[in-house]
Amino acid sequence: MGYVKFLGTAGARFVVARQLRYSAGTWIELGGSQLLLDPGPGTLLRLRKSRPPLDPLKLDAILLSHKHLDHSTDVNIVIEAMADGGYKKRGALFAPADALEGDDPVVLRYVRPFLERIETWQAGGEYAVGQVMVRPVSHAHGTVESYGLVLDSADGRMGFVTDTRFSPGLAAQYAGCHLLVLNVVLKDWRPDVDHLCIPEAGEIIAAVKPHLAVLTHFGTTMLRGNPRALATSLAEKVGTRVVAASDGLAIEASEWGLAAAGRTWHNGMRNKEGT
Numbered sequence: 001m002g003y004v005k006f007l008g009t010a011g012a013r014f015v016v017a018r019q020l021r022y023s024a025g026t027w028i029e030l031g032g033s034q035l036l037l038d039p040g041p042g043t044l045l046r047l048r049k050s051r052p053p054l055d056p057l058k059l060d061a062i063l064l065s066h067k068h069l070d071h072s073t074d075v076n077i078v079i080e081a082m083a084d085g086g087y088k089k090r091g092a093l094f095a096p097a098d099a100l101e102g103d104d105p106v107v108l109r110y111v112r113p114f115l116e117r118i119e120t121w122q123a124g125g126e127y128a129v130g131q132v133m134v135r136p137v138s139h140a141h142g143t144v145e146s147y148g149l150v151l152d153s154a155d156g157r158m159g160f161v162t163d164t165r166f167s168p169g170l171a172a173q174y175a176g177c178h179l180l181v182l183n184v185v186l187k188d189w190r191p192d193v194d195h196l197c198i199p200e201a202g203e204i205i206a207a208v209k210p211h212l213a214v215l216t217h218f219g220t221t222m223l224r225g226n227p228r229a230l231a232t233s234l235a236e237k238v239g240t241r242v243v244a245a246s247d248g249l250a251i252e253a254s255e256w257g258l259a260a261a262g263r264t265w266h267n268g269m270r271n272k273e274g275t
């Protein structure tokens, strides 16, 4: 049975720069495969300090949603660690084209030979990692190429609505997700920011109707508004279980997956980091 662990929950520049929340990525164990989504600043440190520690050598793949620094800063060092310091050729990297090519690629050419497999996300594509099928969803997010992800495994369907501007067609891309994780930087809507706010997240959750929705990637207005309280009031509004992630929060598949259908919610989520 798999789980997902939020090593960091910071979004937006101020929260990341001040480290008001950690900005590490998200570890996903599914179908016996170990995946790491968006290794932002401090990911290697948070992997090693996790309780129990998470070993990059056990990773099967790194999934990069887009090249912004809060998602990609540690990608090179985690690639090297995944390949045992570059002494083993192992692991896969999935990344947008502009993270790999063009004027300012964030993945160093120096580490690329350490990887067994490098895949460039193609909208409409499907990628197998062990027993997990990964499908990228095109997002609109500033000037960079950005993707959300849908992960299918025997545990069920998991969706990561990573950084994106809202669009009415977004929810349909995440149809059938049992767990829906949303990067919600903003409490209230702002016209000039390509990020989701609470009301937009509510609209997506209400349309997808997952077993469990998790809010993460918080900006300043979310932290000031108290993410836990905002998640609770959103849950009441949309009639779905909604929780706010905290640094170190782990959620077992039994809480959201196919096995969770019809189960009453119990607070079996672990947060051993105590943050």
Ligand SMILES: [Zn+2]
Pocket (backbone or CB within 6 Å): 066, 068, 141, 163
């Ligand atoms: Zn971004």
